[in-house]
Amino acid sequence: MxxxxxxxxxxxxxxxxxxxxxxxxxxxxxxxxxxxxxxxxxxxxxxxxxxxxxxxxxxxxxxxxxxxxxxxxxxxxxxxxxxxREDDLVGIEEGLADSVRLIASEVRQSVQEAMRSLRADLATAAQEERKSAKARARSEGMSDERASSREALHRADAVVNAFRAQVRTDLRTHVARGGVLEATVVSDLERALDDAAHAVTRALAASTPSDT
Missing domain, CATH: 1.10.10.10 (Winged helix-like DNA-binding domain superfamily/Winged helix DNA-binding domain)
Structure with missing residues (x-):
């Protein structure tokens, strides 16, 4: 109990x-x-x-x-x-409502923390890859940079898929247990994903060689 x-x-x-x-x-x-x-x-x-x-x-x-x-x-x-005992029952109902709100808050916080971790991982991976690509380009030539990019792409796919699987499992488990999934949690997730996508776009733009 x-x-x-x-x-x-x-x-x-x-x-x-x-x-x-x-x-x-x-x-x-x-x-x-x-x-x-x-x-x-x-x-x-x-x-x-x-x-x-x-x-x-x-x-x-x-x-x-x-x-x-x-x-x-x-x-x-x-x-x-x-x-x-009507007054006692009202107090019990209010306590249950507080418990449900607490769960929703914990789910929202979990999603936000996962998104922050994802953005940090992507930013670190992009930064490390830019450094590695520049070093390899100088020592081995630009042809090896394509192979490195393919490796980085596979790594990025793995990071994104792992995140998607974790969040999807957390959300489905929470709802299956009878938890409340508030619309604000989904909105926070959408905003965080949008921020992460923009961060990746900026990182890619910064690593694109100039035509001049």
Missing amino acids: TPAVFSHGDLRLYLLSLLNEAPQHGYGIIQALTDRTGGTYTPSAGTIYPRLAKLEEEGLVSKTVEGRTTIYAITDAGRAELAT
């Missing part, structure tokens, strides 16, 4: 809130908790089912068996308890 998400007794109340929306089976409750906490909290069956059993003992939840599936539903007594 993640205490930062649910304090003592909060999970019990939130389970009642979920069942107040609609009857649900155990796996559905676990999935709903994962989705609504932005992936910060995925409870185990060993956490959820004992609490559901306790709520049933207290008369706040009932269960029915449909084939191999057990469906849980809130009772009138459960709704009455929710009504008396």
Whole structure:
């Protein structure tokens, strides 16, 4: 369990809130908790089912068996308890919203840091390649510069592909876990990529031999 998400007794109340929306089976409750906490909290069956059993003992939840599936539903007594603890439930909801915003902020920061690293790597690679190309041109002639450029191109492809794979994996993993991907994160990524593209263009222009 993640205490930062649910304090003592909060999970019990939130389970009642979920069942107040609609009857649900155990796996559905676990999935709903994962989705609504932005992936910060995925409870185990060993956490959820004992609490559901306790709520049933207290008369706040009932269960029915449909084939191999057990469906849980809130009772009138459960709704009455929710009504008396409405302020507590509002506080829990606000805490979950803060958790989701924190995840979005962390994803945005991760993308920005990855872009800064990519720009730095590209700039360093371009600078090193210009120095190496000039040295080889002086000692071996311009024909070897083409081979060096091809090697540099393969290296640049590897850097860009590695970055794309990493960011794509991070984003897809985050969304698959139920995290929120805000539009501002994508906008930051677009701006950073545009900046990196301009940096590469400037570096290439600076290394292009003059016609005069």
